Amino acid sequence: MTYPLYEAKNEIVSKLKSALLKLNYTGEIKLEIPPTGLGDFAVPCFSFRSKIKKSPNEKANDIIKIFEKSVWIEKIEVKGAYINYFLNKETLKISTFKSISKEKEKYGYLDRKKEKVIVEHTSANPNGPLHVGRARNPIIGDTIVRIYKAAGYKVESQFYLDDMGKQVAILAWGVNNLDSKQIPKTKYDKPDHNTVGYYQISSKLLKENEEISKQIGLIVKKSEEGDKKTIDNVHSAYAPVLEGINESLKRINITIDNYIPESNFVKDNSSNKVVEILKTTKYCGFEEGAYYLDMKPFGIKGRNTNFFFLRKDGTTLYATRDIAYHLWKANHADILINVLGEDHKLESKQVEIALKLLKVKNIPKVIFYSFVSLPGGKMSTRRARVVYLDELIDECFNIAYNEVKKRRGKEISEKKMKEIAEIVGIGALRYNIIKVQPEKDIIFKWEEALNFEGNASPFIQYSHARACSILSKNQDEIKDVDPILLNNISEENLIKSLAKFPLVIEEACDSCRPHNIPSYLFEIASQFNKFYRDCPVLPEKNKYLRNARLALVNATRIVLKNGLEILGIAAPEEM
RNA sequence: GGGCGCGUGGCCUAGCCAGGAUAUGGCACCAGCCUUCUAAGUUGGUAGUCGCGGGUUCGAAUCCCGCCGCGUCCGCCA
Numbered sequence A: 001m002t003y004p005l006y007e008a009k010n011e012i013v014s015k016l017k018s019a020l021l022k023l024n025y026t027g028e029i030k031l032e033i034p035p036t037g038l039g040d041f042a043v044p045c046f047s048f049r050s051k052i053k054k055s056p057n058e059k060a061n062d063i064i065k066i067f068e069k070s071v072w073i074e075k076i077e078v079k080g081a082y083i084n085y086f087l088n089k090e091t092l093k094i095s096t097f098k099s100i101s102k103e104k105e106k107y108g109y110l111d112r113k114k115e116k117v118i119v120e121h122t123s124a125n126p127n128g129p130l131h132v133g134r135a136r137n138p139i140i141g142d143t144i145v146r147i148y149k150a151a152g153y154k155v156e157s158q159f160y161l162d163d164m165g166k167q168v169a170i171l172a173w174g175v176n177n178l179d180s181k182q183i184p185k186t187k188y189d190k191p192d193h194n195t196v197g198y199y200q201i202s203s204k205l206l207k208e209n210e211e212i213s214k215q216i217g218l219i220v221k222k223s224e225e226g227d228k229k230t231i232d233n234v235h236s237a238y239a240p241v242l243e244g245i246n247e248s249l250k251r252i253n254i255t256i257d258n259y260i261p262e263s264n265f266v267k268d269n270s271s272n273k274v275v276e277i278l279k280t281t282k283y284c285g286f287e288e289g290a291y292y293l294d295m296k297p298f299g300i301k302g303r304n305t306n307f308f309f310l311r312k313d314g315t316t317l318y319a320t321r322d323i324a325y326h327l328w329k330a331n332h333a334d335i336l337i338n339v340l341g342e343d344h345k346l347e348s349k350q351v352e353i354a355l356k357l358l359k360v361k362n363i364p365k366v367i368f369y370s371f372v373s374l375p376g377g378k379m380s381t382r383r384a385r386v387v388y389l390d391e392l393i394d395e396c397f398n399i400a401y402n403e404v405k406k407r408r409g410k411e412i413s414e415k416k417m418k419e420i421a422e423i424v425g426i427g428a429l430r431y432n433i434i435k436v437q438p439e440k441d442i443i444f445k446w447e448e449a450l451n452f453e454g455n456a457s458p459f460i461q462y463s464h465a466r467a468c469s470i471l472s473k474n475q476d477e478i479k480d481v482d483p484i485l486l487n488n489i490s491e492e493n494l495i496k497s498l499a500k501f502p503l504v505i506e507e508a509c510d511s512c513r514p515h516n517i518p519s520y521l522f523e524i525a526s527q528f529n530k531f532y533r534d535c536p537v538l539p540e541k542n543k544y545l546r547n548a549r550l551a552l553v554n555a556t557r558i559v560l561k562n563g564l565e566i567l568g569i570a571a572p573e574e575m
Numbered sequence B: 001g002g003g004c005g006c007g008u009g010g011c012c013u014a015g016c017c018a019g020g021a022u023a024u025g026g027c028a029c030c031a032g033c034c035u036u037c038u039a040a041g042u043u044g045g046u047a048g049u050c051g052c053g054g055g056u057u058c059g060a061a062u063c064c065c066g067c068c069g070c071g072u073c074c075g076c077c078a
Helices: A004-023 A056-065 A089-106 A136-150 A166-177 A191-208 A210-224 A228-251 A270-280 A318-330 A342-357 A389-408 A414-434 A457-473 A489-510 A516-534 A543-566
Strands: A041-044 A073-079 A082-087 A116-120 A154-161 A258-261 A284-287 A290-294 A306-310 A335-341 A365-369
Touching: A004 A041, A004 A056, A004 A073, A004 A089, A004 A489, A056 A073, A056 A082, A082 A089, A089 A489, A089 A543, A116 A136, A136 A154, A136 A335, A136 A365, A136 A414, A136 A489, A136 A543, A154 A318, A166 A191, A166 A210, A166 A228, A191 A210, A191 A228, A210 A228, A228 A389, A270 A284, A270 A290, A270 A306, A270 A318, A270 A342, A290 A342, A306 A318, A306 A342, A318 A335, A318 A342, A335 A342, A342 A365, A389 A414, A414 A457, A414 A516, A457 A516, A457 A543, A489 A516, A489 A543, A516 A543
Parallel strands: A116 A154, A116 A335, A154 A258, A335 A365
Antiparallel strands: A041 A082, A073 A082, A284 A290, A290 A306
């Protein structure tokens, strides 16, 4: 499928190319979006070179002299060093309407591609419920999954399950040795919350009691040696935690396609194969029976640049198994994306270097996010200084519920109010996290997380509900739609923005910027509300104009719904 | 000590990768707009040395160098 603005851009670029050729100008063509009122596309002429010395303004004038009008270009202007292009409004209106009404729930989505993508995200230690500190991970990850799907890729999400480490060993020891009476009751009757107490108590005991510390160490060692009984025992300890995590994720519209246990790569011996190859590289070093790679030649700096991949007792380390996992992933997909906390930056770099030494071509693209911290500092499951994701979800629901009750309490049923509150609350949560660039620090403040006004999901959902409300009140068939009749400035701006949707998806995907989607949807919702203010739809007497406006409302509804879908946020028909 | 990331009105944030036209929007605050399609909306206003100092350039929030602040990492942990 070819979307309207792609046609327009192609036309400008190809005409510009031939103009430059004729004039003997050289240089790269950059299409920009100019400030409001100066046209739809702009080309700066600073960088064009010519034999005779001329100012950018003179060059721009030379170019537009030989530029012909066309289907897409209605007007060309020179302002300073810029050529400003004004699109033919009729062409834009007609083709945008045609495109949206043809593609419907697929509008904006890009052509199917052959490549398969694996997105690894969340991968939390299954020792307790997800907390807000790492809550960005599933939300960023799942949004990336949805963006890549919208961009036409086949996508699989994976949760790398750390079933061998010390964290799960501590948990397993607790489950095996502690009496359930010792475990404090939690306010959530959920398997992950019911289990985390074992972890918290045994990690306290671990510090105080050397014998316990030894026993936990033994669990780790046996796991790493691939002892099936131990691995199964650990599995039954963390299984309820994982079940609880899954439940929470499901509530915020996230499902993981596959859980990949770390122990797989010990069982199948692939981590040992990684060790054998790494040992043969010239960067390999040996220290008291343990093996490492010297990372200095690869630009890694710090107190200690040795990257150990084999202990003196012959067992592998977390990073070694991670390398084996990536080796496996590289053979199962064309594009790999990892969503990781910023604490994994060094490890991720070490894995990347090792993969290159193993001649792996398919190196993952990694999105690092900064931790969400509390006003007093960072969160910690061990010290029980946490806000759990479940608490945040419930708070979002409660606030949303109060809002719905305040506004609609007299009109709609309790059940309906709860449905709406769930949709609005979850939306607010996901939107608030995804609208900020992953690498920015977030200090978690309840009043900000739960602000439902302005640039927040309820605003967008509300606009969608408004559109649905208008459409549901219309009894007549929407036919003979003539978009050319829509010449109010609010209508024209809205149509232009609707036309941009595919470009936004492409950009969000190519540059891995999930936060582009929320800002685009905010733009659409704002413009729709301005249209709503300026252009009455149902009361409009002229039936042709009324039909065209109804079609515009429907087109907006489609874009809002499709866009919210990419964010994993439901689009309610009423609020 | 070193590496990496971040620093934009009182608070939050876009733009930075690919330098370019009056720096984007939101929250809060002030003043308006509901007998008309849901006011979770909308109009206007107050508010900015783009952390600081240099440099490159016709032009720097954007690129380069130095410094400051915050986060994070530098385990035979995960």
